[in-house]
Amino acid sequence: MQQMDNFTFGVTVLIVGMGGTILTLWIMSLIMTLLMKVFPYKEEEQSK
Amino acid sequence: MVEAIMNGLSGLVAGFVHLHWSNPIMFVIGGVLLYLGIKKGYEPLLLVPIGFGCILVNIPLADLMGKEGFLRTIYDAGVMTELFPLLIFIGIGAMTDFTPLLQNPMTFMLGAAGQFGIFLTLALALLLGFPQLDAVSVGIIGACDGPTAIYVTSQFAPHLLGAVSVAAYSYMSLVPLIQPPIMRMLTTRKEREIRMSNEGLKPVSKTTKILFPIVMTIAGGMIAPMGLPLIGTIMLGNLMKESGAVARLTNASQNEIANIVTLLLGISIGATMDGRMFLKGQTLIILALGFLAICLDTVCGVLFGKLMNLMSGGKFNPLIGAAGISAFPMSARVVQREGQKWNKKNHLLMHAMGANAGGQVGSVMAAAVMLSILRGMGII
Numbered sequence: 001m002q003q004m005d006n007f008t009f010g011v012t013v014l015i016v017g018m019g020g021t022i023l024t025l026w027i028m029s030l031i032m033t034l035l036m037k038v039f040p041y042k043e044e045e046q047s048k
Numbered sequence: 049m050v051e052a053i054m055n056g057l058s059g060l061v062a063g064f065v066h067l068h069w070s071n072p073i074m075f076v077i078g079g080v081l082l083y084l085g086i087k088k089g090y091e092p093l094l095l096v097p098i099g100f101g102c103i104l105v106n107i108p109l110a111d112l113m114g115k116e117g118f119l120r121t122i123y124d125a126g127v128m129t130e131l132f133p134l135l136i137f138i139g140i141g142a143m144t145d146f147t148p149l150l151q152n153p154m155t156f157m158l159g160a161a162g163q164f165g166i167f168l169t170l171a172l173a174l175l176l177g178f179p180q181l182d183a184v185s186v187g188i189i190g191a192c193d194g195p196t197a198i199y200v201t202s203q204f205a206p207h208l209l210g211a212v213s214v215a216a217y218s219y220m221s222l223v224p225l226i227q228p229p230i231m232r233m234l235t236t237r238k239e240r241e242i243r244m245s246n247e248g249l250k251p252v253s254k255t256t257k258i259l260f261p262i263v264m265t266i267a268g269g270m271i272a273p274m275g276l277p278l279i280g281t282i283m284l285g286n287l288m289k290e291s292g293a294v295a296r297l298t299n300a301s302q303n304e305i306a307n308i309v310t311l312l313l314g315i316s317i318g319a320t321m322d323g324r325m326f327l328k329g330q331t332l333i334i335l336a337l338g339f340l341a342i343c344l345d346t347v348c349g350v351l352f353g354k355l356m357n358l359m360s361g362g363k364f365n366p367l368i369g370a371a372g373i374s375a376f377p378m379s380a381r382v383v384q385r386e387g388q389k390w391n392k393k394n395h396l397l398m399h400a401m402g403a404n405a406g407g408q409v410g411s412v413m414a415a416a417v418m419l420s421i422l423r424g425m426g427i428i
Contacts, residue, residue: 004425010174013184013421017167020417024271025160025410029153031263036150039259041251 066108070323077326078102078318081214090221093307094194094314098214101318112319119319122312127202127209132313133195134281139306140195140408141285142298144376146260148402149409151249154356155368155399159406161352162372163414165190165344169337176333180427181205184418186334189216190341191411192223193374198313199278200415204428210320211331215338223375226339227346227382231370234350239357240390242365246398254290261287268413274423275416282412345373349403368396371403374411380404 081099085092112119126132170187185205188197197216201209261283268279288298353369371379380400387396422428
């Protein structure tokens with residue numbers, strides 16, 4: 001296990017963690033928008 | 049003969065003789081958890097087994113968490129292996145409807161902001177002198193998601209499992225009390241009164257609903273592979289629900305499996321609350337930090353909501369930001385209730401449900417991202 005001082009560890013997790021979470025969920029929201037566009041709701045398909 | 053009788057009697061009072069000062073206090077704590085679950089209805093499915101497990105493990109000489117104890121067997125089989133939280137996630141996935149999130153994907157961003165409390169609390173725990181992996185486990189209370197907190201803590205700080213899971217579940221149930229004052233404090237009356245219509249929300253096709261869990265698993269797993277068990281199980285449950293092809297498995301995941309695992313998980317967590325280990329200053333600090341984590345989640349969520357309000361030219365009600373946490377659907381209901389308090393004609397529920405479903409995925413993704421960062425830094 002690698003040793004890292006608490007300050008470096010805290011700042012890294014804070015920046016990369018918050019940034020990484022927001023970036024990941026942004027990418028996911030783009031994928032969802034794309035899915036909604038590629039497969040739009042069609043009433044007749046839902047009743048099959 | 050008299051000596052034999054005395055020896056026999058001493059066996060009957062041995063439990064009292066070996067009572068540690070911390071045991072009666074833990075009986076009271078277990079009793080409070082039972083009271084909250086039974087009388088107040090706060091997360092009874094978990095607080096009742098946790099409270100009872102807490103009482104069981106504090107009865108001297110029974111050694112239920114000893115090598116041969118039945119609580120130890122359950123704990124080792126399901127918590128140490130991380131199996132219980134993952135099985136619960138399949139149930140959560142099978143119970144969650146992601147339609148409001150798919151209708152308005154931007155609310156996903158609120159689900160990200162609602163996780164910032166995790167990282168801020170982690171930093172604070174480090175400042176207070178917690179070792180790095182302990183701080184990660186304390187911060188994860190901010191996910192406001194019991195199974196995620198248990199999954200992470202059982203891996204990196206099993207000695208904190210009792211305090212972390214009690215904090216996670218207790219505060220989750222207290223969301224209706226914790227969030228409203230923060231929401232009011234951070235928003236103006238004008239902002240709270242903003243009406244949002246449901247007209248722009250498009251219906252979602254079945255194909256999209258089925259593809260959503262598959263695509264999310266692949267995308268989430270590729271970005272944060274360390275969290276794949278969390279993402280994969282929640283999405284498996286959701287795929288089973290949305291496909292409609294495996295109704296029996298979906299029903300079992302929503303009911304029998306979720307119920308049995310909840311019982312075993314609850315009693316295992318209670319079993320970690322041995323007074324000699326639990327009654328420490330550190331536990332109180334963890335409980336305080338956990339409370340702060342959930343407050344910070346709400347603060348960040350509402351502030352992000354205000355940003356969305358600004359970007360939308362004042363059309364977005366920032367109260368919805370508070371629903372970006374994982375307490376589903378409790379938090380969305382809090383937003384709806386709070387919104388109606390200020391404008392009787394306001395129906396924020398569908399928008400808040402989207403943010404809340406985003407918070408559900410967001411908490412899992414935040415934990416996954418954190419685990420992957422730790423792996424990347426060589427900490428784990």
